Amino acid sequence: MIRTEGIKKVFWDKKEGEVVALHPTSLSVNEGEVFGVLGPNGAGKTTLLRMLATILTPTDGSGEVNGYDILSQKEEVKSSIGFLSGNTKLYGRLTPTEILNYFGELYGLGKEEIRVRKEELITLLNMEEFIDKKVEKLSTGQTQKVSIARALLHDPDIYMLDEPTLGLDILTSKSIIEFIRGEAGRGKTIIFSTHYMEEAEVLCDRVALLHKGRILDIDTTEGYYNKCQGNNLRDIFFEYVNKSEGDINES
Amino acid sequence: MNLKKVLTVYKKELIETFRDKKTLILAILVPLLIYPLLGFGASELISIGIARVESQVSRVGSKTLLSDELLDLIKEDERLEFIEADNLFRKLEEGGIDAYLESSLEEGTEEVNIYYDGAIERSNSACSRLWLLLNDYKRLRQEDELTQRGLDTKVLDIVEVKGENIASSERMGGVFLGGIIPLLLIVMIAMGAIYPAIDLIAGEKERGTLETILTVPIKRSELIFGKYLTVTTVAILVGALNLLSMLLVYSLASFQLKEVMGGVDLVLSPGVGILLFLLLIPLVLFVSAIIMSVSLFAKNFKDAQNFLSPVLILLMAPAYIAMMPGVEMNFILSVIPIVNISLLFKEIFIQNFNIEYIFLVFVSNTLYSFLGIYLFARLFKTESILFAEGKGYKFSMNRKDLKGRKFLDIGESLLLTSGILFLFIYLGTLLQLRYELF
Ligand SMILES: Nc1ncnc2c1ncn2[C@@H]1O[C@H](COP(=O)(O)OP(=O)(O)O)[C@@H](O)[C@H]1O
Ligand SMILES: [Mg+2]
Numbered sequence: 083m084i085r086t087e088g089i090k091k092v093f094w095d096k097k098e099g100e101v102v103a104l105h106p107t108s109l110s111v112n113e114g115e116v117f118g119v120l121g122p123n124g125a126g127k128t129t130l131l132r133m134l135a136t137i138l139t140p141t142d143g144s145g146e147v148n149g150y151d152i153l154s155q156k157e158e159v160k161s162s163i164g165f166l167s168g169n170t171k172l173y174g175r176l177t178p179t180e181i182l183n184y185f186g187e188l189y190g191l192g193k194e195e196i197r198v199r200k201e202e203l204i205t206l207l208n209m210e211e212f213i214d215k216k217v218e219k220l221s222t223g224q225t226q227k228v229s230i231a232r233a234l235l236h237d238p239d240i241y242m243l244d245e246p247t248l249g250l251d252i253l254t255s256k257s258i259i260e261f262i263r264g265e266a267g268r269g270k271t272i273i274f275s276t277h278y279m280e281e282a283e284v285l286c287d288r289v290a291l292l293h294k295g296r297i298l299d300i301d302t303t304e305g306y307y308n309k310c311q312g313n314n315l316r317d318i319f320f321e322y323v324n325k326s327e328g329d330i331n332e333s
Numbered sequence: 334m335n336l337k338k339v340l341t342v343y344k345k346e347l348i349e350t351f352r353d354k355k356t357l358i359l360a361i362l363v364p365l366l367i368y369p370l371l372g373f374g375a376s377e378l379i380s381i382g383i384a385r386v387e388s389q390v391s392r393v394g395s396k397t398l399l400s401d402e403l404l405d406l407i408k409e410d411e412r413l414e415f416i417e418a419d420n421l422f423r424k425l426e427e428g429g430i431d432a433y434l435e436s437s438l439e440e441g442t443e444e445v446n447i448y449y450d451g452a453i454e455r456s457n458s459a460c461s462r463l464w465l466l467l468n469d470y471k472r473l474r475q476e477d478e479l480t481q482r483g484l485d486t487k488v489l490d491i492v493e494v495k496g497e498n499i500a501s502s503e504r505m506g507g508v509f510l511g512g513i514i515p516l517l518l519i520v521m522i523a524m525g526a527i528y529p530a531i532d533l534i535a536g537e538k539e540r541g542t543l544e545t546i547l548t549v550p551i552k553r554s555e556l557i558f559g560k561y562l563t564v565t566t567v568a569i570l571v572g573a574l575n576l577l578s579m580l581l582v583y584s585l586a587s588f589q590l591k592e593v594m595g596g597v598d599l600v601l602s603p604g605v606g607i608l609l610f611l612l613l614i615p616l617v618l619f620v621s622a623i624i625m626s627v628s629l630f631a632k633n634f635k636d637a638q639n640f641l642s643p644v645l646i647l648l649m650a651p652a653y654i655a656m657m658p659g660v661e662m663n664f665i666l667s668v669i670p671i672v673n674i675s676l677l678f679k680e681i682f683i684q685n686f687n688i689e690y691i692f693l694v695f696v697s698n699t700l701y702s703f704l705g706i707y708l709f710a711r712l713f714k715t716e717s718i719l720f721a722e723g724k725g726y727k728f729s730m731n732r733k734d735l736k737g738r739k740f741l742d743i744g745e746s747l748l749l750t751s752g753i754l755f756l757f758i759y760l761g762t763l764l765q766l767r768y769e770l771f
Contacts, residue, residue: 135548137544137548161550173542188549188551
């Protein structure tokens, strides 16, 4: 479903000069899999997901999402995915209804399709109450529900969720995690980034450990437990970090 | 480009724009109020000023004995008051009187001198009243003299001097309006474009909705055209409202002005209004593209305001040039942006325009607007401008920063382009006016 070969991103920064946000990275995510990208702030998670979503163009390398090339078939890729991140905010002066209609039209859905899908999502996410209030008047939790509805309106097979629980309270976070789990159960392919080790642990089939723009390893949770000493992902992550810094110092 | 998506974006952006009260007030309400205030304020001031001078009685002093006939003439004139006093010079200086007369007989000629203070309007007015009065007096005396000698007074009419102002009253009004209106319109249109542009571009970055829109299958060109259409719609609406408001105010005010200024008519007929409106469209397209390009570099509202203030001044300055008396339309000026439209407006107001120039101005401004749109579309595709993290975009010009990368990045090429445009507008106009080089 998702496959990359050596994708790399270099930014130009006035002070630092060239910043390699992501070193050449190759990975693949299978259909129906929940794939976690785990890493601290600045690891390169957002950059990786943005490139997969064709919002950013890789400096080098290539990739495919749902069989479409991320360099040359951006629109097809975008139609295949639902992308959600802390940076995908909503228009405050519009109501959820207006926002869903707007994005429905942009996804190329027909009027009737939009109406049906909207009804589904309103029920699924419990949004009846605030569906015609302006978004700027909604609570954080309500807004996040509208964001999810917006990202999944066109019923994509692939979800790309960049730190979907960032900045939310425990209850809302929990309901989002439950929602992701439910969607995984419906056979969706999900790539999901987080810096909370626990979230990765409970949700993911496989986890990529990302640190300073490099993938340290990709494995199932069990795989990590078998080959490492630590008995939770947090400790295992630190084992990898120490090892990799040693490697860098040696070379 | 999919037109349906462009229209979807357009529709949504319009709804959002018209839900923003600040945009509504600044872009629509203010211009609608400014003309009535300005128009009635100005005409009120002018008429008050003129009426005051007209109704004031001029105090005329004298100490030497004037002839009875002259004294009678002065006393008959309701607008003159005769004051007998000493120290007339001092009194005039202090403003106690407005003018004084001295008369003397020299070799059979009665010489009458008017002393007045040319720096004071009241005194000037007293002088011209006395001048007319003394002319009558002179004529009376001459007629008396001729009759006494049994001669025909007709010889006095042998030469008659008359002055005629060839400007129609419309043109007088046009001179008055032609200078200020292009400037006002350009400022208003620029403001009309600036507020939605900031909201639709910098606002989208500041509120974090830019990334949302980039996740959906819409081409950037579709998105920017939707936004561009929105900004131009608001700016055109503002332009039309301004013209309409102007038309109404000035046709009302012209009645008032006509009375006090003696036949100064202000033309803004509906036909002229429509012509001006059509000419405004390419201007709006050009100005909007420039403003939207600049606001792309801003990360937030504050940046955008900082970046756009100099742009506003840059847009106003050429209109000032056109306001200067003696600057007239010619081929070169008719293809220099802003200067051309301002001059054309000025000429339309004095009813002295040329169809070829209207055509040239329209065509050249349409070309500039295409250039502007192209530039804007290029910029919008530039990742580093859309996703500038941290501080707003900065132009770097020191050598350390320039080392180790492509010589010109997109921002610097923009700077260069605008520099060239700037030189073109100012140096071109200056050389043209100073030395008539072209
Ligand atoms: N537009 C940008 N310009 C310059 N540097 C950037 C830009 N975006 C990200 N970076 C840098 O790239 C690195 C990775 O960032 P990011 O992908 O946002 O990490 P994460 O999402 O894991 O926190 C960071 O060092 C960040 O400063
Ligand atoms: Mg991130």
